[in-house]
Every structure is written in structure tokens, then in C-alpha cells.
Amino acid sequence: MNDETLESAQELAAVLQDVRRHLLWQEETGGRALLVDAQVAAELRQQQRAASSMRAMLPRAKPAESAPARAMAPAEPPRATPSAPPPAEPPRAAPPASSSPRAPARPPPSAGMLVDVPQQPARAAASLPGVVEGERPTLDQIRRELGDCKRCKLCSGRKNIVFGSGNPRAELVFVGEGPGENEDLQGVPFVGAAGELLTKMIEAMGFRRDDVYICNVVKCRPPGNRNPEPEEIAACEPFLRSQLLALQPKVIVALGKFAAQTLLRDSTPITRMRGTWRMYEGVQLMPTFHPAYLLRNAAEKRKAWEDLQQVMKLFGKLPGSRA
Numbered sequence: 001m002n003d004e005t006l007e008s009a010q011e012l013a014a015v016l017q018d019v020r021r022h023l024l025w026q027e028e029t030g031g032r033a034l035l036v037d038a039q040v041a042a043e044l045r046q047q048q049r050a051a052s053s054m055r056a057m058l059p060r061a062k063p064a065e066s067a068p069a070r071a072m073a074p075a076e077p078p079r080a081t082p083s084a085p086p087p088a089e090p091p092r093a094a095p096p097a098s099s100s101p102r103a104p105a106r107p108p109p110s111a112g113m114l115v116d117v118p119q120q121p122a123r124a125a126a127s128l129p130g131v132v133e134g135e136r137p138t139l140d141q142i143r144r145e146l147g148d149c150k151r152c153k154l155c156s157g158r159k160n161i162v163f164g165s166g167n168p169r170a171e172l173v174f175v176g177e178g179p180g181e182n183e184d185l186q187g188v189p190f191v192g193a194a195g196e197l198l199t200k201m202i203e204a205m206g207f208r209r210d211d212v213y214i215c216n217v218v219k220c221r222p223p224g225n226r227n228p229e230p231e232e233i234a235a236c237e238p239f240l241r242s243q244l245l246a247l248q249p250k251v252i253v254a255l256g257k258f259a260a261q262t263l264l265r266d267s268t269p270i271t272r273m274r275g276t277w278r279m280y281e282g283v284q285l286m287p288t289f290h291p292a293y294l295l296r297n298a299a300e301k302r303k304a305w306e307d308l309q310q311v312m313k314l315f316g317k318l319p320g321s322r323a
């Protein structure tokens with residue numbers, strides 16, 4: 001083999017190595033759509049075959065010869081920009097966009113850990129309400145942007161917008177469906193019977209209600225506590241996404257099917273989704289039953305408790321412990 005052929009073969013092997021590394025990173029960050037592009041896959045297979053046959057003809061490459069690989073290596077996944085940190089903690093990163101490569105601790109391996117490729121991709125962070133490109137929003141900014149919202153017909157029957165409440169630096173966020181009668185009257189989420197149960201659940205997990213943040217998919221009460229309609233969810237959901245971007249929690253607990261299905265863009269029934277770790281924008285998400293459902297189906301409380309215990313484990317908490 002002449003020098004030119006040897007050099008080409010080495011370059012091809014290096015490129016293949018980089019492509020593999022990049023695809024692995026894509027898969028880890030949920031970008032599996034890239035792997036199913038038939039043309040790309042065919043090209044990769046062809047490159048792989050060519051590289052294999054070249055490699056078989058090559059003498060063992062010396063370490064110094066891998067320099068071209070470094071030169072052609074893909075850029076590192078973009079790093080999130082640091083944002084205002086709590087004093088006692090290292091700065092928490094702000095995910096720049098929906099494909100944020102923020103790297104939380106891995107959840108326990110389980111089916112469905114990777115988010116399914118959404119049929120309708122989430123909006124880029126910069127296009128979310130109250131979000132300025134490249135900046136981590138605050139909850140106040142988002143609330144101001146929401147204003148006296150009339151973006152959907154739920155505005156007509158509401159007494160109060162129920163934006164959300166709790167610790168703006170919470171590591172644990174609970175997302176429910178929408179306000180009920182009591183919540184609408186008080187402008188605070190989860191204050192009725194379901195709210196009492198949620199508070200008990202939070203305390204049983206070893207947190208105080210003030211430690212966590214609680215919000216809903218829709219901020220205005222659906223009349224008669226009916227389910228929110230798709231266009232109402234579509235109008236209000238961007239504000240929820242902005243809130244989560246502002247909060248940057250360690251864990252989200254999605255209470256009930258509307259929260260889980262909306263955040264995950266996944267129509268799997270909550271009975272099948274619950275109890276399995278998922279990822280939302282780089283944040284670990286645990287789907288479980290809504291407290292209102294648990295009030296009607298007490299036998300399911302045990303399953304919900306099992307789900308919450310998984311969350312507790314992640315925070316290093318034991319049943320009965322306090323924050």
C-alpha cells in the first residue's frame with residue numbers, strides 16, 4: 001500500500017470514529033430521529049464497510065497518527081450558560097433550547113427512559129413567552145407576560161389565574177392539570193381536597209410544601225372541572241414550559257395524564273406511563289396519578305407512593321424523613 005492510500009484509509013477510519021461518537025451523543029440526548037434517517041444510515045453502513053476493509057489492510061496505527069481525528073472531531077455539545085445560583089450551591093445550568101444537553105444524574109435504568117421523538121417538537125426556548133434568547137427567565141417575567149390572559153376561552157369563567165406557587169428555586173416541581181373551584185377562588189394551586197392530599201404526599205416524601213413548586217398545565221379553571229381541551233392546553237402550555245425553564249428543577253413529578261402527556265408529547269395512558277422515569281428537556285420526570293384520581297381510587301395510592309419513593313431515592317430521602 002502506498003503512502004497516499006494509507007493516509008486516506010487512516011482519515012476514513014478517524015471520520016468513522018467521530019461519526020460513531022457523535023451518534024452516541026445524539027442518542028443519549030434523545031435525538032434518536034437522526035438514527036432513523038435511511039439515507040444517513042445507508043451512507044454510514046457504506047463508510048463502515050469501506051473502513052473495515054481498509055483497516056484490515058493497515059498496519060496498527062500509532063497514537064500520534066490519530067491527530068487528524070482530533071482535528072475533525074465534532075464540536076462538543078453546547079454547554080449551558082451559568083445562571084444566578086443559590087448561594088450554597090454550584091451554579092445550575094440554563095438549558096439553551098429544547099435539545100439541551102444538560103446532563104443530570106442518570107435515573108435508574110428502566111423502559112422508556114428516553115423520551116420518544118415527539119411528533120410535534122417542543123418550541124425552542126427562545127420562542128417561549130417571557131423568555132429572552134440566551135437568558136434564563138424569572139417566574140415574575142413569565143407572570144408579567146401572561147398578564148390578564150385571554151389567549152383561550154377559559155378566561156371567560158375564571159375568577160383568578162392560578163399561575164403557580166412555591167419555592168422559585170425548588171429542585172422538585174409538581175405539575176397538575178388545572179385549577180378547580182377552590183384554586184380558582186384563591187388563585188393558588190392544589191388547595192382543595194386534592195391539594196390536601198398532595199400536601200400530605202409531599203410531606204410523606206420528606207419535603208415541606210414550601211420547598212417545592214406547584215403549577216398546572218392550564219392556569220384557568222375549566223368550567224365544571226371538565227378536562228381542558230386541546231386548544232386550551234396549546235394556548236397555555238408554553239407558559240408552563242417557560243416556568244420549568246425558569247425553575248430548572250432536578251425532578252418534575254407529572255400528576256395525571258394531562259401533565260404527563262403534555263410535557264412528554266406522548267399519548268400513552270397514565271396507567272402505563274406511571275412509575276417509569278422519563279426525561280423532559282434534560283430534567284428527570286416521574287409520571288404518577290393525580291391526587292384527585294387517588295381520592296376516587298384509594299386502592300391506587302400504593303402505586304402512587306411507589307412512584308414517589310423513586311423520587312425520594314433520587315433525593316436521598318427515606319420515608320418519614322424531613323428536609
Ligand code: SF4
Binds near residue numbers: 153161
Ligand atoms: S388557561 Fe392559560 S391561555 Fe387560557 S386564558 Fe387562562 S392563562 Fe390564558
